[in-house]
Amino acid sequence: MAASATTLRDLIAAGADEAPALSSPGGVPLTFAGLRALADRTVADLNARGIGRGERVAIVLPNGPEMAAAFIAVAAGTTSAPLNPAYKADEFEFYLTDLRAKLLVVAEGSESPAVAVAEKLGMAVARLKPTPDQGAGSFTLSFAEEAGAPASEGGLAQEGDVALVLHTSGTTSRPKIVPLSQGNVCASARHIRTSLAFTHEDRGLNIMPLFHIHGLIAGILAPLSAGGQVSCTPGFNALKFFAWMEEVKPTWYTGVPTMHQAILGRAGRNREIIAGSPLRFIRSSSASLPPQVLRELEETFGAPVVEAYGMTEAAHQMACNPLPPKTNRPGSVGLAAGPEIAVVGSDGEPLPTGETGEIVIRGPNVMKGYENNEKANAEAFTRQGWFRTGDQGTLSEDGYLTITGRLKEIINRGGEKISPREVDEILLDHPAVLQCVTFALPHDKLGEEVAAAIVLREGLAAEEKEIRGFASERLAAFKVPARILILDEIPRGATGKLQRIGLAQKLGLA
Structure with missing residues (x-):
């Protein structure tokens, strides 16, 4: 069923009832049946509080299985808006106001400044109580206010509904809102599942933050869409990585280059664990992986390292190096792995093979446009409907994409x-x-x-x-x-x- 899932609720229909979906080091796994029941119950709870399809629920939770489960359960019927729990009060005020969130979800007992900000803005707050004995990530929600009128548009989300809203990192300007539809995130999960050949036998160790597109789509949704399992850690910790690896026995993990470097720094004293927990592959994305680090990772783990290229506006993945026996080209981000990719000149027309220009994409995983930002959209999309990534690169004759840099950098x-x-x-x-x-x-x-x-x-x-x-x-x-x-x-x-x-x-x- 999940082969062509177009909604998150369809996507989690892939796993067998008793198969583990989410787990955490030291915890009891949550089965796919348990995850589906949790999603249905959460949507019903939100609908009863007047929060329906397309309405925004900000989630401020620490990394871990509850964050993964809350993202999926909330987005199954409304719109998930995960925020970095490390934000300060004025940052929460900007994001919660900009998102026009109807509800804030925080952990029971949380002292997050987001709570005071939500109260100041007159926004409802729900407390999430983990129920780990029912499976990693399972939870109940409690609301301070009495239930009002039920949602006018309740039930499960449809393909065109917005599943996830994130902001761009805003390194040079005000952060822009990126609305990703159910169809966008499911297409991206499917693209990643295909390029990494995920099956129900795969077990991921998620060390990526879950307020970021890389962790949400590649770390969580892609393996779940194949009926595989994800073990959710409390966040990246190089000192604990090998103990987690020994316990979870993952078949793969995904990270950013700085994480891989920190893991390599401790690999020498953990050779037995590496030998006892063989990985099928290691994935790297979100920043360029120096070829020296790629070689060292492959030598240390005896597994192929697959570098991929993603961005928020594309619901993460755009290109990916292929798994063996196909050619993995260090220094390149691989072949188009989802959307169409072209390299264009300043006039927006495709350039001959090997020439350097701007990388543009179009496909089912690409957002329709930034929210309430006509100026940004006019600059971001070409007349031919391509989305401009802002990255500069070249395409080889056999379709491998090499990024030479960010245009702004x-x-x-x-x-x-x-x-x-x-x-x-x-x-x-x-x-x-x-x-x-x-x-x-x-x-x-x-x-x-x-x-x-x-x-x-x-x-x-x-x-x-x-x-x-x-x-x-x-x-x-x-x-x-x-x-x-x-x-x-x-x-x-x-x-x-x-x-x-x-x-x-x-x-x-x-």
Whole structure:
């Protein structure tokens, strides 16, 4: 049934009644029958409170099985709006107001500033009480107010209804609302399931945050749509990863490059666990995976590492490297894996193979448009109906996509255009360099100068001068960073991504 599911309720119909759907380290699994019953009960509870199809329910919960189950159960009949629990009061006020949420769901006993903000805004609050003895993620909702009139449009959501609303990260402007329909998220889950050949025998270990598209779709929905199981952790923790791996015996996991690097940092002392829990594959997405890290992961785990390319507006996945025996091309994000992909020039027309231009997409997983933002939509969609990703790249003759950078991140040094990723990859070849982010540094004459923030490997030393010398033997002089900052840690975004835009300001260099 889930082969062509167009709603979340159809999607979770894939698993056998008694098969485990959600689990958590140390917990009792929740079966597919249990997850379906939970979704139906939650929709009925929300409908009885006057919250029906298309109405928004903000969810502020810690990572874990309850967050996964609440996202699915709420979106089965209304619209889920997961928010980062680490937000401060003024951020909650912006997001809750912007979303026009009708209800806020928080954990029982939660001290989140979101509660006071919801009360100030006159928004209803529901408390979620986990019932782990009924299965990981199962819960009951309690409401402070008496039930009013039931929802005018109740029941299960339909294909065109909005299942999920998220905001763009808003690195350069006000965050935009991305409404994703039931059809969008189900199409993306299906694309990921197909590219990773998920079956009911797969067991994922989810370490991704569940207020972000990568975790929600690739971490949770795609494997569930094949009747597989997902073990939901309380969030990424490199110190606990191998204990979880030993207990859960996952067949795969997905993460962002900084997570993979932290896992590699502890892999040496956990070789027995790695040997005893063989993985079918490892997936990486949300930021470019340096080829050096990909090789080290494959050697350490003895499993293929599949790099994929996603974004919120596409309900996550757009391209993905294929599993063996097909060719996995390190440094590329693989083949179109869902939507159509093209590379176009400034006129919006497709460019010849191998030429660099803007990556554009169209397909069933792509949103129809940003909410209440005609200006952004006019800029985001071409006349031919393609969505502009804002990324620059090339397509090979056999269809492999390589991203050369974000258009907004390209460094313009006195007219010379530099892709920060190219500089990253050179600096990461230095034996002492563990992490690197190349970014634009404001310059009074050139406009922008090249700078790089670096974290060194434990126990190894290197000076700025030596690293610059290493770079100058391998890069044209104008691409060599004028400044190299050696840091203990590079600032990163909420999902663990290293962020180039605004890094000069964050480091006090602007």
